[in-house]
Amino acid sequence: MNVPDDLRYSSDHEWIRAEDGKLRIGITDYAQDALGDVVFVQTPEVGATYEAGDAFGEVESTKSVSEIYAPVGGTIVAVNEDLEVSPEHVNSDPYGSGWIAVLEPADPSALEALLDAQAYSALTEG
Amino acid sequence: MPVAYPSGTISEHTACRNSCAVFDVSHLGTLVVTGASAFELLQGAFTNDLGRIEPGRAQYTHLLDPDTASVVDDIIVWWMTETTFEVIPNASNTGAVNDVLGSLADGLDVSITDTTDSRAMIAIQGPTARKVLGAVSGDASAVGRFRITPFTFQGVECVSAGTGYTGEDGVECAVPASVAPAFWDAVVAAGAVPAGLGARDTLRLEAAFPLHGHELGGGLTTLQAGLGWVVGWDKPAFVGRDALVRQKESGGYKVMVGLSVDGRRPPREGQTVLSGGGVVGSVTSGNFSPTLGHGIALAMVDDTVPVGDTVSIDVRGTEMPASVVALPFYKSKG
Numbered sequence: 001m002n003v004p005d006d007l008r009y010s011s012d013h014e015w016i017r018a019e020d021g022k023l024r025i026g027i028t029d030y031a032q033d034a035l036g037d038v039v040f041v042q043t044p045e046v047g048a049t050y051e052a053g054d055a056f057g058e059v060e061s062t063k064s065v066s067e068i069y070a071p072v073g074g075t076i077v078a079v080n081e082d083l084e085v086s087p088e089h090v091n092s093d094p095y096g097s098g099w100i101a102v103l104e105p106a107d108p109s110a111l112e113a114l115l116d117a118q119a120y121s122a123l124t125e126g
Numbered sequence: 127m128p129v130a131y132p133s134g135t136i137s138e139h140t141a142c143r144n145s146c147a148v149f150d151v152s153h154l155g156t157l158v159v160t161g162a163s164a165f166e167l168l169q170g171a172f173t174n175d176l177g178r179i180e181p182g183r184a185q186y187t188h189l190l191d192p193d194t195a196s197v198v199d200d201i202i203v204w205w206m207t208e209t210t211f212e213v214i215p216n217a218s219n220t221g222a223v224n225d226v227l228g229s230l231a232d233g234l235d236v237s238i239t240d241t242t243d244s245r246a247m248i249a250i251q252g253p254t255a256r257k258v259l260g261a262v263s264g265d266a267s268a269v270g271r272f273r274i275t276p277f278t279f280q281g282v283e284c285v286s287a288g289t290g291y292t293g294e295d296g297v298e299c300a301v302p303a304s305v306a307p308a309f310w311d312a313v314v315a316a317g318a319v320p321a322g323l324g325a326r327d328t329l330r331l332e333a334a335f336p337l338h339g340h341e342l343g344g345g346l347t348t349l350q351a352g353l354g355w356v357v358g359w360d361k362p363a364f365v366g367r368d369a370l371v372r373q374k375e376s377g378g379y380k381v382m383v384g385l386s387v388d389g390r391r392p393p394r395e396g397q398t399v400l401s402g403g404g405v406v407g408s409v410t411s412g413n414f415s416p417t418l419g420h421g422i423a424l425a426m427v428d429d430t431v432p433v434g435d436t437v438s439i440d441v442r443g444t445e446m447p448a449s450v451v452a453l454p455f456y457k458s459k460g
Contacts, residue, residue: 021334036129037136037323040390040421060392061133062324062413087390091134 001124002029002094008111009070009120015095018111019102022077024101027059027068027090035061038090043079044101050074052110057100059090069099072110072119078102127153129431130323133406135324139416142292142329143456146252148318149326150310151291154247155220159227160210160291161236162242168203171365172228173197173348175358181205184272184287188348188356189215191365193416195373197342197351199223202289212285216338226311226365246306250318250332251296251329253458259297262309266299271363279312280305291326293333294458311411328413334384334454340395340410341382341424350426351382352453365427380407380426384455385439385448390414393423393448406431409439415455422455 004008013031017024032038032048035086042058050070057068079101083089090098105111115123127150127220132136141147159168168297174187183205189198201220204212215223215452225258227238250259259267266286267354270437274287282305284439290296301309314320336342336351347370357370373379387393393412398405415422423439433452438445 034458037134039392040138060414061130062392065392065394077159088136 001033001120001121001126003117005117007095008071008114008116010069011123012071014067014068016071016111016114018097021108023072023074023105023111024099025068025071025101025103026094028120029078029094031066031125032091032094035059035066036063037061038087041080041083041087041090041100043081043083046076046079048076050076056079064119070103071114072103072105073102073107074103075103076101100123110123111114127151130322131320133319135322135328136399136416138319138321138325139328141319142252142294142321142325144253145252145419146250146258146318147292147321147325148310149249149251149321150246150311151249151298151304151323151326152246152306153217155215155217155223155240155242156245156247157213157215157220157227158210158239158241159236160215161234161240162232162387163208163231163236164209164211167227167231167234167236168213170363170395172201173357173364173366173370174203174204175361176203178358179205181207182273182275184274184289186356188342188353189226190348190364190370192365193348194345195366195369196345197338197348197370198226198235200336200338200342202277203288204285204287206274206285207230211288219305219338226340230365244303246301246303247298248301248306248310248313249292250296250298250313251290251292252294254317255294257297258316259313260317262312266297269297271295279309284309291335292329293335293456294329296361300301327411328410331411331413332454332456333416334338334424336382336424338413341426345375346381347382350379381429382410383425383431383433384451384453385409385412385423385425385437386437386455387421387423387446387448387453389446391418391441391446393439393441393446399425399437399448400440400445401429401431401435401437406437417456
């Protein structure tokens with residue numbers, strides 16, 4: 001499984017990339033592989049506010065439906081509208097064109113509480 | 127059988143629609159029923175009329191609960207020789223079918239043997255299935271629709287049937303375990319794409335084939351799945367006949383319909399179907415249709431809901447509009 005060193009991770013199998021104080025969020029390579037072919041992504045609304053751990057979207061595959069959780073609290077400032085017609089990007093490029101949303105964190109230091117690549121790798125291998 | 131091979135469910139599905147896929151369906155059971163009374167036993171047990179076919183042919187049929195007519199299993203019967211049949215139930219129902227046949231065989235000249243573990247069942251399906259299989263065995267690939275024929279592979283006797291569960295033309299081969307891996311490899315080498323349980327389910331859903339445990343069984347009867355043609359109504363008796371006749375005469379039961387939604391979001395089993403502000407039924411199978419590019423579902427609804435109606439599906443609290451459509455969702459051009 002691909003677990004890039006420069007990202008943070010949640011125990012719910014999301015990745016988080018810090019970009020100029022905002023956080024880009026997607027699901028990990030491990031998660032997309034477990035889900036199988038993704039056929040639909042319910043993205044959150046831009047402007048919506050979530051607490052850490054709130055469900056803010058859904059990923060549906062031919063096998064099952066899974067919720068996506070806000071890894072930290074904050075406000076959604078962008079969503080990946082391309083997924084509406086091409087949800088398969090979540091499978092083919094989970095850390096790139098398969099991104100799901102960008103969130104402006106209520107507390108910028110919240111990122112530090114998330115898993116690093118080593119801890120996330122240990123989680124998925126455990 | 128895995129849910130998917132590395133290429134993934136959608137690419138396996140597409141291979142079956144456009145060229146050829148191969149499925150390891152060895153989980154299906156095989157009960158060999160043989161003896162002078164074999165015909166009498168099966169004709170009195172199952173819904174369909176074996177008098178409509180003859181040796182060398184296959185027939186789709188049901189075994190019903192005697193009291194409720196709920197489908198105990200849906201089955202393919204291969205009529206091998208005058209006095210020998212192979213009964214092919216779903217994996218998990220093989221024991222139940224064996225038990226019922228065993229109890230009905232009392233006093234008849236017939237023996238029943240479960241040979242499931244001795245053979246593999248390999249399904250080769252798709253518009254180019256016969257061409258692909260022809261490279262492995264011309265005899266196997268030449269079998270007609272709903273016919274069965276013997277063939278040899280590496281000197282070993284096998285059986286080919288012109289049946290399947292994908293909505294495409296195709297063949298299912300019973301191959302003794304000793305040569306099964308070599309047979310699989312030969313079919314793959316000839317161009318078939320290995321496909322798993324995920325694609326098998328999306329393919330059968332597009333073709334609107336009921337799946338036991340979803341549209342059949344658990345109280346659901348042959349009539350509710352729209353399969354009246356599977357019943358030999360002229361037969362004097364089969365297990366569950368009285369209960370099925372009662373249901374047919376009283377009416378007012380839920381029936382299987384097709385639901386089509388505009389977007390890609392898949393309806394899911396168990397979701398409630400609403401119409402006119404009230405509950406009219408529930409989804410029994412649903413998914414994204416790779417061929418059509420939107421969500422589809424089979425549902426059991428009140429028989430007052432006509433094709434062409436707009437209903438809604440309760441997706442975790444959100445009402446998703448759906449059209450009641452004629453079945454199947456997909457029909458092969460072949």
